[in-house]
Amino acid sequence: MQIKDFIVDQSLKELTEHRTVVLPLACYETTINQNINGYIPLHWHDEFQFVLVVKGEAIFQINEEYIAVQEGEGLFINSGCLHMAKDKNDSGCTYICLNVSPSFVLSQELYTTHVNPYIQATNIPYLLLVPKELWANNILASIMSINQLIKQNPPYYEIDISLHLTLIWKNLIINGIELEYEQTEMIKNHRMKQMLNWIHLHYPEKILLDDIARAGQLSRSECCRYFKRILKKTPLNYLTDFRIQKSLILLQQPESNVTDVAYQVGFNSTSYFIDKFRKSMNMTPLVYKKHKNSSSLEK
Structure with a gap:
Protein backbone atom coordinates (compact mmCIF):
# COMPACT_ATOMS: atom_id res chain seq x y z
CA MET A 1 0.00 0.00 0.00
CA GLN A 2 1.19 3.49 -0.79
CA ILE A 3 0.06 6.68 0.96
CA LYS A 4 -0.52 9.10 -1.94
CA ASP A 5 -1.77 12.04 0.09
CA PHE A 6 -0.25 12.85 3.48
CA ILE A 7 -2.75 14.25 5.98
CA VAL A 8 -1.02 16.60 8.40
CA ASP A 9 -2.20 18.81 11.22
CA GLN A 10 -1.46 22.51 11.56
CA SER A 11 2.10 21.88 12.75
CA LEU A 12 2.88 19.59 9.76
CA LYS A 13 2.67 16.54 11.99
CA GLU A 14 1.51 13.64 9.87
CA LEU A 15 -1.81 12.21 11.05
CA THR A 16 -1.57 8.89 9.21
CA GLU A 17 -1.73 6.08 11.78
CA HIS A 18 1.45 4.05 11.36
CA ARG A 19 0.51 0.57 12.45
CA THR A 20 -0.45 -2.90 11.28
CA VAL A 21 -3.46 -4.56 12.84
CA VAL A 22 -1.60 -5.46 16.01
CA LEU A 23 1.78 -3.66 15.90
CA PRO A 24 2.62 0.06 16.28
CA ILE A 174 26.99 -0.01 17.56
CA ASN A 175 27.99 2.47 14.85
CA GLY A 176 29.51 4.40 17.76
CA ILE A 177 28.16 7.91 17.17
CA GLU A 178 28.61 10.18 20.19
CA LEU A 179 25.35 11.82 21.26
CA GLU A 180 25.14 15.61 21.65
CA TYR A 181 22.47 17.82 23.21
CA GLU A 182 22.42 21.49 22.16
CA GLN A 183 19.78 23.71 23.74
CA THR A 184 19.99 26.27 20.90
CA GLU A 185 19.24 23.55 18.34
CA MET A 186 16.17 22.43 20.32
CA ILE A 187 14.91 26.03 20.51
CA LYS A 188 15.48 26.56 16.77
CA ASN A 189 13.49 23.45 15.85
CA HIS A 190 10.69 24.43 18.22
CA ARG A 191 10.42 27.94 16.75
CA MET A 192 10.39 26.62 13.19
CA LYS A 193 7.52 24.27 14.02
CA GLN A 194 5.64 27.15 15.71
CA MET A 195 5.87 29.25 12.53
CA LEU A 196 4.82 26.37 10.30
CA ASN A 197 1.98 25.61 12.69
CA TRP A 198 0.74 29.19 12.42
CA ILE A 199 0.87 29.18 8.62
CA HIS A 200 -1.03 25.91 8.37
CA LEU A 201 -3.69 27.11 10.76
CA HIS A 202 -4.22 30.51 9.08
CA TYR A 203 -3.31 29.95 5.39
CA PRO A 204 -6.84 30.80 4.11
CA GLU A 205 -6.55 34.25 5.72
CA LYS A 206 -4.50 37.31 4.84
CA ILE A 207 -1.01 36.66 6.24
CA LEU A 208 1.84 39.15 6.63
CA LEU A 209 5.49 38.46 7.33
CA ASP A 210 5.02 40.09 10.74
CA ASP A 211 2.41 37.45 11.62
CA ILE A 212 4.75 34.54 10.82
CA ALA A 213 7.68 36.13 12.68
CA ARG A 214 5.51 36.77 15.74
CA ALA A 215 4.47 33.10 15.82
CA GLY A 216 8.12 32.12 16.19
CA GLN A 217 8.91 34.97 18.59
CA LEU A 218 11.42 36.32 16.07
CA SER A 219 12.14 39.56 14.24
CA ARG A 220 11.18 39.79 10.55
CA SER A 221 14.80 39.45 9.44
CA GLU A 222 15.49 36.48 11.73
CA CYS A 223 12.27 34.81 10.57
CA CYS A 224 13.46 35.13 6.95
CA ARG A 225 16.86 33.67 7.89
CA TYR A 226 15.16 30.65 9.50
CA PHE A 227 13.13 29.91 6.36
CA LYS A 228 16.05 30.54 4.00
CA ARG A 229 18.34 28.29 6.04
CA ILE A 230 15.92 25.43 6.63
CA LEU A 231 13.50 25.53 3.68
CA LYS A 232 15.63 27.46 1.13
CA LYS A 233 12.79 29.91 0.43
CA THR A 234 11.20 33.00 1.96
CA PRO A 235 8.31 32.68 4.43
CA LEU A 236 5.84 34.18 1.93
CA ASN A 237 7.07 31.92 -0.90
CA TYR A 238 6.56 28.96 1.40
CA LEU A 239 3.05 30.22 2.17
CA THR A 240 2.26 30.45 -1.56
CA ASP A 241 3.56 26.94 -2.19
CA PHE A 242 1.54 25.56 0.72
CA ARG A 243 -1.64 27.23 -0.56
CA ILE A 244 -1.10 25.64 -3.97
CA GLN A 245 -0.50 22.27 -2.29
CA LYS A 246 -3.85 22.65 -0.51
CA SER A 247 -5.60 23.64 -3.76
CA LEU A 248 -4.71 20.32 -5.40
CA ILE A 249 -7.16 18.41 -3.20
CA LEU A 250 -9.95 20.96 -3.72
CA LEU A 251 -9.49 21.04 -7.50
CA GLN A 252 -10.17 17.30 -7.66
CA GLN A 253 -13.67 17.76 -6.31
CA PRO A 254 -16.09 17.65 -9.28
CA GLU A 255 -18.19 20.62 -8.11
CA SER A 256 -15.23 22.96 -7.50
CA ASN A 257 -14.23 25.86 -9.73
CA VAL A 258 -10.92 27.68 -9.99
CA THR A 259 -12.10 31.01 -8.57
CA ASP A 260 -13.68 29.45 -5.49
CA VAL A 261 -10.61 27.30 -4.85
CA ALA A 262 -8.32 30.33 -5.16
CA TYR A 263 -10.20 32.18 -2.42
CA GLN A 264 -10.60 29.09 -0.22
CA VAL A 265 -6.83 28.63 0.02
CA GLY A 266 -6.06 32.30 0.65
CA PHE A 267 -5.45 33.95 -2.74
CA ASN A 268 -7.29 37.25 -3.17
CA SER A 269 -6.96 37.22 -6.96
CA THR A 270 -7.86 34.42 -9.37
CA SER A 271 -5.32 35.60 -11.95
CA TYR A 272 -2.54 35.63 -9.34
CA PHE A 273 -3.51 32.09 -8.25
CA ILE A 274 -3.44 30.88 -11.87
CA ASP A 275 -0.03 32.49 -12.44
CA LYS A 276 1.52 30.96 -9.31
CA PHE A 277 -0.13 27.57 -9.95
CA ARG A 278 1.24 27.47 -13.51
CA LYS A 279 4.76 28.26 -12.33
CA SER A 280 4.56 25.56 -9.67
CA MET A 281 2.75 22.78 -11.55
CA ASN A 282 3.61 23.62 -15.20
CA MET A 283 -0.08 23.77 -16.05
CA THR A 284 -3.09 25.90 -15.19
CA PRO A 285 -5.48 24.93 -12.37
CA LEU A 286 -8.21 24.22 -14.93
CA VAL A 287 -6.00 21.86 -16.95
CA TYR A 288 -5.00 20.12 -13.71
CA LYS A 289 -8.67 19.78 -12.70
CA LYS A 290 -9.71 18.36 -16.09
CA HIS A 291 -6.77 15.95 -16.10
CA LYS A 292 -7.54 14.63 -12.60
CA ASN A 293 -11.28 14.33 -13.27
CA SER A 294 -10.69 12.39 -16.51
CA SER A 295 -8.21 10.11 -14.73
CA SER A 296 -10.74 9.30 -11.99
CA LEU A 297 -13.40 8.48 -14.60
CA GLU A 298 -11.06 6.05 -16.32
CA LYS A 299 -10.43 4.05 -13.09
Missing part, protein backbone atom coordinates in the same frame (compact mmCIF):
# COMPACT_ATOMS: atom_id res chain seq x y z
CA LEU A 25 4.46 0.19 12.97
CA ALA A 26 3.73 0.48 9.27
CA CYS A 27 5.77 -0.68 6.29
CA TYR A 28 4.88 0.19 2.72
CA GLU A 29 6.46 0.89 -0.65
CA THR A 30 6.30 4.47 -1.89
CA THR A 31 6.81 5.68 -5.46
CA ILE A 32 7.55 9.37 -5.02
CA ASN A 33 6.03 10.73 -8.22
CA GLN A 34 2.71 8.96 -7.52
CA ASN A 35 2.04 11.25 -4.56
CA ILE A 36 -0.70 13.82 -5.22
CA ASN A 37 1.94 16.59 -5.19
CA GLY A 38 4.46 14.72 -7.34
CA TYR A 39 6.75 14.61 -4.29
CA ILE A 40 6.53 13.77 -0.58
CA PRO A 41 5.74 17.11 1.10
CA LEU A 42 7.35 18.40 4.27
CA HIS A 43 6.00 16.68 7.39
CA TRP A 44 7.06 15.10 10.68
CA HIS A 45 5.87 12.40 13.05
CA ASP A 46 6.79 10.89 16.39
CA GLU A 47 7.72 7.55 14.83
CA PHE A 48 11.23 6.63 13.72
CA GLN A 49 11.43 6.23 9.95
CA PHE A 50 13.69 3.76 8.19
CA VAL A 51 14.02 4.02 4.41
CA LEU A 52 15.42 1.60 1.82
CA VAL A 53 15.55 2.84 -1.80
CA VAL A 54 14.75 -0.13 -4.08
CA LYS A 55 14.65 1.77 -7.39
CA GLY A 56 16.08 5.04 -8.69
CA GLU A 57 17.40 7.88 -6.58
CA ALA A 58 15.84 10.45 -4.25
CA ILE A 59 16.74 13.73 -2.61
CA PHE A 60 15.59 13.82 0.99
CA GLN A 61 15.43 17.00 3.02
CA ILE A 62 15.74 16.42 6.77
CA ASN A 63 15.48 19.60 8.84
CA GLU A 64 17.84 21.88 6.89
CA GLU A 65 20.03 19.26 5.21
CA TYR A 66 19.64 17.67 1.75
CA ILE A 67 20.80 14.09 1.17
CA ALA A 68 20.94 12.10 -2.07
CA VAL A 69 19.99 8.47 -1.49
CA GLN A 70 20.70 5.95 -4.27
CA GLU A 71 19.28 2.54 -5.05
CA GLY A 72 20.36 0.09 -2.37
CA GLU A 73 20.99 2.82 0.20
CA GLY A 74 18.72 4.00 2.99
CA LEU A 75 18.10 6.41 5.84
CA PHE A 76 17.24 6.50 9.49
CA ILE A 77 15.12 9.61 10.20
CA ASN A 78 14.80 10.47 13.86
CA SER A 79 11.56 11.11 15.73
CA GLY A 80 10.14 14.62 15.32
CA CYS A 81 12.39 15.70 12.43
CA LEU A 82 10.91 17.62 9.51
CA HIS A 83 11.46 15.73 6.26
CA MET A 84 10.39 15.55 2.61
CA ALA A 85 11.49 13.64 -0.50
CA LYS A 86 11.73 14.34 -4.22
CA ASP A 87 12.61 12.07 -7.12
CA LYS A 88 16.05 12.78 -8.60
CA ASN A 89 16.37 12.99 -12.38
CA ASP A 90 12.90 11.42 -12.98
CA SER A 91 14.31 8.07 -11.88
CA GLY A 92 10.91 6.66 -10.84
CA CYS A 93 12.27 6.34 -7.33
CA THR A 94 10.56 3.77 -5.12
CA TYR A 95 11.49 3.12 -1.52
CA ILE A 96 10.40 0.92 1.36
CA CYS A 97 9.26 3.09 4.26
CA LEU A 98 9.21 1.61 7.76
CA ASN A 99 7.67 3.81 10.46
CA VAL A 100 7.82 2.47 13.98
CA SER A 101 6.87 3.83 17.39
CA PRO A 102 10.03 4.43 19.48
CA SER A 103 8.42 2.65 22.43
CA PHE A 104 8.18 -0.56 20.37
CA VAL A 105 11.82 -0.73 19.25
CA LEU A 106 13.03 -2.17 22.58
CA SER A 107 11.37 -3.35 25.75
CA GLN A 108 10.15 -0.80 28.29
CA GLU A 109 13.04 -1.69 30.61
CA LEU A 110 15.62 -0.79 27.92
CA TYR A 111 13.85 2.24 26.45
CA THR A 112 15.15 4.84 28.94
CA THR A 113 18.83 3.96 28.54
CA HIS A 114 19.03 2.79 24.90
CA VAL A 115 16.28 4.60 22.93
CA ASN A 116 15.26 7.88 24.55
CA PRO A 117 18.81 9.35 24.51
CA TYR A 118 18.79 9.03 20.69
CA ILE A 119 15.44 10.83 20.41
CA GLN A 120 16.72 13.72 22.54
CA ALA A 121 20.10 14.01 20.79
CA THR A 122 20.37 17.07 18.54
CA ASN A 123 23.20 15.72 16.34
CA ILE A 124 21.25 12.78 14.87
CA PRO A 125 18.37 14.10 12.76
CA TYR A 126 19.25 11.28 10.35
CA LEU A 127 21.81 8.62 9.51
CA LEU A 128 22.68 7.61 5.95
CA LEU A 129 22.63 3.82 5.59
CA VAL A 130 25.26 2.69 3.08
CA PRO A 131 25.57 -1.06 2.34
CA LYS A 132 29.39 -1.09 2.55
CA GLU A 133 29.09 -0.37 6.29
CA LEU A 134 28.28 -3.66 8.00
CA TRP A 135 26.01 -2.13 10.68
CA ALA A 136 24.07 -0.20 8.02
CA ASN A 137 23.82 -3.20 5.70
CA ASN A 138 22.34 -5.24 8.56
CA ILE A 139 19.68 -2.55 9.08
CA LEU A 140 18.84 -2.46 5.36
CA ALA A 141 18.49 -6.26 5.30
CA SER A 142 16.11 -6.16 8.26
CA ILE A 143 13.97 -3.45 6.61
CA MET A 144 13.62 -5.74 3.57
CA SER A 145 12.79 -8.72 5.80
CA ILE A 146 10.10 -6.79 7.72
CA ASN A 147 8.54 -5.68 4.42
CA GLN A 148 8.38 -9.31 3.25
CA LEU A 149 6.98 -10.54 6.57
CA ILE A 150 4.12 -8.02 6.46
CA LYS A 151 3.33 -8.99 2.85
CA GLN A 152 3.37 -12.73 3.49
CA ASN A 153 1.95 -12.92 7.06
CA PRO A 154 3.58 -16.25 7.99
CA PRO A 155 2.83 -17.81 11.40
CA TYR A 156 4.24 -15.78 14.29
CA TYR A 157 5.43 -13.03 11.90
CA GLU A 158 4.85 -10.42 14.64
CA ILE A 159 7.56 -12.07 16.75
CA ASP A 160 9.93 -12.13 13.77
CA ILE A 161 9.30 -8.43 13.18
CA SER A 162 10.03 -7.71 16.83
CA LEU A 163 13.33 -9.60 16.53
CA HIS A 164 14.31 -7.61 13.44
CA LEU A 165 13.53 -4.31 15.18
CA THR A 166 15.82 -5.31 18.05
CA LEU A 167 18.58 -6.10 15.54
CA ILE A 168 17.98 -2.81 13.72
CA TRP A 169 18.36 -0.81 16.91
CA LYS A 170 21.40 -2.78 18.08
CA ASN A 171 23.14 -2.12 14.77
CA LEU A 172 22.22 1.57 14.87
CA ILE A 173 23.76 1.87 18.35
Whole structure:
Protein backbone atom coordinates (compact mmCIF):
# COMPACT_ATOMS: atom_id res chain seq x y z
CA MET A 1 0.00 0.00 0.00
CA GLN A 2 1.19 3.49 -0.79
CA ILE A 3 0.06 6.68 0.96
CA LYS A 4 -0.52 9.10 -1.94
CA ASP A 5 -1.77 12.04 0.09
CA PHE A 6 -0.25 12.85 3.48
CA ILE A 7 -2.75 14.25 5.98
CA VAL A 8 -1.02 16.60 8.40
CA ASP A 9 -2.20 18.81 11.22
CA GLN A 10 -1.46 22.51 11.56
CA SER A 11 2.10 21.88 12.75
CA LEU A 12 2.88 19.59 9.76
CA LYS A 13 2.67 16.54 11.99
CA GLU A 14 1.51 13.64 9.87
CA LEU A 15 -1.81 12.21 11.05
CA THR A 16 -1.57 8.89 9.21
CA GLU A 17 -1.73 6.08 11.78
CA HIS A 18 1.45 4.05 11.36
CA ARG A 19 0.51 0.57 12.45
CA THR A 20 -0.45 -2.90 11.28
CA VAL A 21 -3.46 -4.56 12.84
CA VAL A 22 -1.60 -5.46 16.01
CA LEU A 23 1.78 -3.66 15.90
CA PRO A 24 2.62 0.06 16.28
CA LEU A 25 4.46 0.19 12.97
CA ALA A 26 3.73 0.48 9.27
CA CYS A 27 5.77 -0.68 6.29
CA TYR A 28 4.88 0.19 2.72
CA GLU A 29 6.46 0.89 -0.65
CA THR A 30 6.30 4.47 -1.89
CA THR A 31 6.81 5.68 -5.46
CA ILE A 32 7.55 9.37 -5.02
CA ASN A 33 6.03 10.73 -8.22
CA GLN A 34 2.71 8.96 -7.52
CA ASN A 35 2.04 11.25 -4.56
CA ILE A 36 -0.70 13.82 -5.22
CA ASN A 37 1.94 16.59 -5.19
CA GLY A 38 4.46 14.72 -7.34
CA TYR A 39 6.75 14.61 -4.29
CA ILE A 40 6.53 13.77 -0.58
CA PRO A 41 5.74 17.11 1.10
CA LEU A 42 7.35 18.40 4.27
CA HIS A 43 6.00 16.68 7.39
CA TRP A 44 7.06 15.10 10.68
CA HIS A 45 5.87 12.40 13.05
CA ASP A 46 6.79 10.89 16.39
CA GLU A 47 7.72 7.55 14.83
CA PHE A 48 11.23 6.63 13.72
CA GLN A 49 11.43 6.23 9.95
CA PHE A 50 13.69 3.76 8.19
CA VAL A 51 14.02 4.02 4.41
CA LEU A 52 15.42 1.60 1.82
CA VAL A 53 15.55 2.84 -1.80
CA VAL A 54 14.75 -0.13 -4.08
CA LYS A 55 14.65 1.77 -7.39
CA GLY A 56 16.08 5.04 -8.69
CA GLU A 57 17.40 7.88 -6.58
CA ALA A 58 15.84 10.45 -4.25
CA ILE A 59 16.74 13.73 -2.61
CA PHE A 60 15.59 13.82 0.99
CA GLN A 61 15.43 17.00 3.02
CA ILE A 62 15.74 16.42 6.77
CA ASN A 63 15.48 19.60 8.84
CA GLU A 64 17.84 21.88 6.89
CA GLU A 65 20.03 19.26 5.21
CA TYR A 66 19.64 17.67 1.75
CA ILE A 67 20.80 14.09 1.17
CA ALA A 68 20.94 12.10 -2.07
CA VAL A 69 19.99 8.47 -1.49
CA GLN A 70 20.70 5.95 -4.27
CA GLU A 71 19.28 2.54 -5.05
CA GLY A 72 20.36 0.09 -2.37
CA GLU A 73 20.99 2.82 0.20
CA GLY A 74 18.72 4.00 2.99
CA LEU A 75 18.10 6.41 5.84
CA PHE A 76 17.24 6.50 9.49
CA ILE A 77 15.12 9.61 10.20
CA ASN A 78 14.80 10.47 13.86
CA SER A 79 11.56 11.11 15.73
CA GLY A 80 10.14 14.62 15.32
CA CYS A 81 12.39 15.70 12.43
CA LEU A 82 10.91 17.62 9.51
CA HIS A 83 11.46 15.73 6.26
CA MET A 84 10.39 15.55 2.61
CA ALA A 85 11.49 13.64 -0.50
CA LYS A 86 11.73 14.34 -4.22
CA ASP A 87 12.61 12.07 -7.12
CA LYS A 88 16.05 12.78 -8.60
CA ASN A 89 16.37 12.99 -12.38
CA ASP A 90 12.90 11.42 -12.98
CA SER A 91 14.31 8.07 -11.88
CA GLY A 92 10.91 6.66 -10.84
CA CYS A 93 12.27 6.34 -7.33
CA THR A 94 10.56 3.77 -5.12
CA TYR A 95 11.49 3.12 -1.52
CA ILE A 96 10.40 0.92 1.36
CA CYS A 97 9.26 3.09 4.26
CA LEU A 98 9.21 1.61 7.76
CA ASN A 99 7.67 3.81 10.46
CA VAL A 100 7.82 2.47 13.98
CA SER A 101 6.87 3.83 17.39
CA PRO A 102 10.03 4.43 19.48
CA SER A 103 8.42 2.65 22.43
CA PHE A 104 8.18 -0.56 20.37
CA VAL A 105 11.82 -0.73 19.25
CA LEU A 106 13.03 -2.17 22.58
CA SER A 107 11.37 -3.35 25.75
CA GLN A 108 10.15 -0.80 28.29
CA GLU A 109 13.04 -1.69 30.61
CA LEU A 110 15.62 -0.79 27.92
CA TYR A 111 13.85 2.24 26.45
CA THR A 112 15.15 4.84 28.94
CA THR A 113 18.83 3.96 28.54
CA HIS A 114 19.03 2.79 24.90
CA VAL A 115 16.28 4.60 22.93
CA ASN A 116 15.26 7.88 24.55
CA PRO A 117 18.81 9.35 24.51
CA TYR A 118 18.79 9.03 20.69
CA ILE A 119 15.44 10.83 20.41
CA GLN A 120 16.72 13.72 22.54
CA ALA A 121 20.10 14.01 20.79
CA THR A 122 20.37 17.07 18.54
CA ASN A 123 23.20 15.72 16.34
CA ILE A 124 21.25 12.78 14.87
CA PRO A 125 18.37 14.10 12.76
CA TYR A 126 19.25 11.28 10.35
CA LEU A 127 21.81 8.62 9.51
CA LEU A 128 22.68 7.61 5.95
CA LEU A 129 22.63 3.82 5.59
CA VAL A 130 25.26 2.69 3.08
CA PRO A 131 25.57 -1.06 2.34
CA LYS A 132 29.39 -1.09 2.55
CA GLU A 133 29.09 -0.37 6.29
CA LEU A 134 28.28 -3.66 8.00
CA TRP A 135 26.01 -2.13 10.68
CA ALA A 136 24.07 -0.20 8.02
CA ASN A 137 23.82 -3.20 5.70
CA ASN A 138 22.34 -5.24 8.56
CA ILE A 139 19.68 -2.55 9.08
CA LEU A 140 18.84 -2.46 5.36
CA ALA A 141 18.49 -6.26 5.30
CA SER A 142 16.11 -6.16 8.26
CA ILE A 143 13.97 -3.45 6.61
CA MET A 144 13.62 -5.74 3.57
CA SER A 145 12.79 -8.72 5.80
CA ILE A 146 10.10 -6.79 7.72
CA ASN A 147 8.54 -5.68 4.42
CA GLN A 148 8.38 -9.31 3.25
CA LEU A 149 6.98 -10.54 6.57
CA ILE A 150 4.12 -8.02 6.46
CA LYS A 151 3.33 -8.99 2.85
CA GLN A 152 3.37 -12.73 3.49
CA ASN A 153 1.95 -12.92 7.06
CA PRO A 154 3.58 -16.25 7.99
CA PRO A 155 2.83 -17.81 11.40
CA TYR A 156 4.24 -15.78 14.29
CA TYR A 157 5.43 -13.03 11.90
CA GLU A 158 4.85 -10.42 14.64
CA ILE A 159 7.56 -12.07 16.75
CA ASP A 160 9.93 -12.13 13.77
CA ILE A 161 9.30 -8.43 13.18
CA SER A 162 10.03 -7.71 16.83
CA LEU A 163 13.33 -9.60 16.53
CA HIS A 164 14.31 -7.61 13.44
CA LEU A 165 13.53 -4.31 15.18
CA THR A 166 15.82 -5.31 18.05
CA LEU A 167 18.58 -6.10 15.54
CA ILE A 168 17.98 -2.81 13.72
CA TRP A 169 18.36 -0.81 16.91
CA LYS A 170 21.40 -2.78 18.08
CA ASN A 171 23.14 -2.12 14.77
CA LEU A 172 22.22 1.57 14.87
CA ILE A 173 23.76 1.87 18.35
CA ILE A 174 26.99 -0.01 17.56
CA ASN A 175 27.99 2.47 14.85
CA GLY A 176 29.51 4.40 17.76
CA ILE A 177 28.16 7.91 17.17
CA GLU A 178 28.61 10.18 20.19
CA LEU A 179 25.35 11.82 21.26
CA GLU A 180 25.14 15.61 21.65
CA TYR A 181 22.47 17.82 23.21
CA GLU A 182 22.42 21.49 22.16
CA GLN A 183 19.78 23.71 23.74
CA THR A 184 19.99 26.27 20.90
CA GLU A 185 19.24 23.55 18.34
CA MET A 186 16.17 22.43 20.32
CA ILE A 187 14.91 26.03 20.51
CA LYS A 188 15.48 26.56 16.77
CA ASN A 189 13.49 23.45 15.85
CA HIS A 190 10.69 24.43 18.22
CA ARG A 191 10.42 27.94 16.75
CA MET A 192 10.39 26.62 13.19
CA LYS A 193 7.52 24.27 14.02
CA GLN A 194 5.64 27.15 15.71
CA MET A 195 5.87 29.25 12.53
CA LEU A 196 4.82 26.37 10.30
CA ASN A 197 1.98 25.61 12.69
CA TRP A 198 0.74 29.19 12.42
CA ILE A 199 0.87 29.18 8.62
CA HIS A 200 -1.03 25.91 8.37
CA LEU A 201 -3.69 27.11 10.76
CA HIS A 202 -4.22 30.51 9.08
CA TYR A 203 -3.31 29.95 5.39
CA PRO A 204 -6.84 30.80 4.11
CA GLU A 205 -6.55 34.25 5.72
CA LYS A 206 -4.50 37.31 4.84
CA ILE A 207 -1.01 36.66 6.24
CA LEU A 208 1.84 39.15 6.63
CA LEU A 209 5.49 38.46 7.33
CA ASP A 210 5.02 40.09 10.74
CA ASP A 211 2.41 37.45 11.62
CA ILE A 212 4.75 34.54 10.82
CA ALA A 213 7.68 36.13 12.68
CA ARG A 214 5.51 36.77 15.74
CA ALA A 215 4.47 33.10 15.82
CA GLY A 216 8.12 32.12 16.19
CA GLN A 217 8.91 34.97 18.59
CA LEU A 218 11.42 36.32 16.07
CA SER A 219 12.14 39.56 14.24
CA ARG A 220 11.18 39.79 10.55
CA SER A 221 14.80 39.45 9.44
CA GLU A 222 15.49 36.48 11.73
CA CYS A 223 12.27 34.81 10.57
CA CYS A 224 13.46 35.13 6.95
CA ARG A 225 16.86 33.67 7.89
CA TYR A 226 15.16 30.65 9.50
CA PHE A 227 13.13 29.91 6.36
CA LYS A 228 16.05 30.54 4.00
CA ARG A 229 18.34 28.29 6.04
CA ILE A 230 15.92 25.43 6.63
CA LEU A 231 13.50 25.53 3.68
CA LYS A 232 15.63 27.46 1.13
CA LYS A 233 12.79 29.91 0.43
CA THR A 234 11.20 33.00 1.96
CA PRO A 235 8.31 32.68 4.43
CA LEU A 236 5.84 34.18 1.93
CA ASN A 237 7.07 31.92 -0.90
CA TYR A 238 6.56 28.96 1.40
CA LEU A 239 3.05 30.22 2.17
CA THR A 240 2.26 30.45 -1.56
CA ASP A 241 3.56 26.94 -2.19
CA PHE A 242 1.54 25.56 0.72
CA ARG A 243 -1.64 27.23 -0.56
CA ILE A 244 -1.10 25.64 -3.97
CA GLN A 245 -0.50 22.27 -2.29
CA LYS A 246 -3.85 22.65 -0.51
CA SER A 247 -5.60 23.64 -3.76
CA LEU A 248 -4.71 20.32 -5.40
CA ILE A 249 -7.16 18.41 -3.20
CA LEU A 250 -9.95 20.96 -3.72
CA LEU A 251 -9.49 21.04 -7.50
CA GLN A 252 -10.17 17.30 -7.66
CA GLN A 253 -13.67 17.76 -6.31
CA PRO A 254 -16.09 17.65 -9.28
CA GLU A 255 -18.19 20.62 -8.11
CA SER A 256 -15.23 22.96 -7.50
CA ASN A 257 -14.23 25.86 -9.73
CA VAL A 258 -10.92 27.68 -9.99
CA THR A 259 -12.10 31.01 -8.57
CA ASP A 260 -13.68 29.45 -5.49
CA VAL A 261 -10.61 27.30 -4.85
CA ALA A 262 -8.32 30.33 -5.16
CA TYR A 263 -10.20 32.18 -2.42
CA GLN A 264 -10.60 29.09 -0.22
CA VAL A 265 -6.83 28.63 0.02
CA GLY A 266 -6.06 32.30 0.65
CA PHE A 267 -5.45 33.95 -2.74
CA ASN A 268 -7.29 37.25 -3.17
CA SER A 269 -6.96 37.22 -6.96
CA THR A 270 -7.86 34.42 -9.37
CA SER A 271 -5.32 35.60 -11.95
CA TYR A 272 -2.54 35.63 -9.34
CA PHE A 273 -3.51 32.09 -8.25
CA ILE A 274 -3.44 30.88 -11.87
CA ASP A 275 -0.03 32.49 -12.44
CA LYS A 276 1.52 30.96 -9.31
CA PHE A 277 -0.13 27.57 -9.95
CA ARG A 278 1.24 27.47 -13.51
CA LYS A 279 4.76 28.26 -12.33
CA SER A 280 4.56 25.56 -9.67
CA MET A 281 2.75 22.78 -11.55
CA ASN A 282 3.61 23.62 -15.20
CA MET A 283 -0.08 23.77 -16.05
CA THR A 284 -3.09 25.90 -15.19
CA PRO A 285 -5.48 24.93 -12.37
CA LEU A 286 -8.21 24.22 -14.93
CA VAL A 287 -6.00 21.86 -16.95
CA TYR A 288 -5.00 20.12 -13.71
CA LYS A 289 -8.67 19.78 -12.70
CA LYS A 290 -9.71 18.36 -16.09
CA HIS A 291 -6.77 15.95 -16.10
CA LYS A 292 -7.54 14.63 -12.60
CA ASN A 293 -11.28 14.33 -13.27
CA SER A 294 -10.69 12.39 -16.51
CA SER A 295 -8.21 10.11 -14.73
CA SER A 296 -10.74 9.30 -11.99
CA LEU A 297 -13.40 8.48 -14.60
CA GLU A 298 -11.06 6.05 -16.32
CA LYS A 299 -10.43 4.05 -13.09
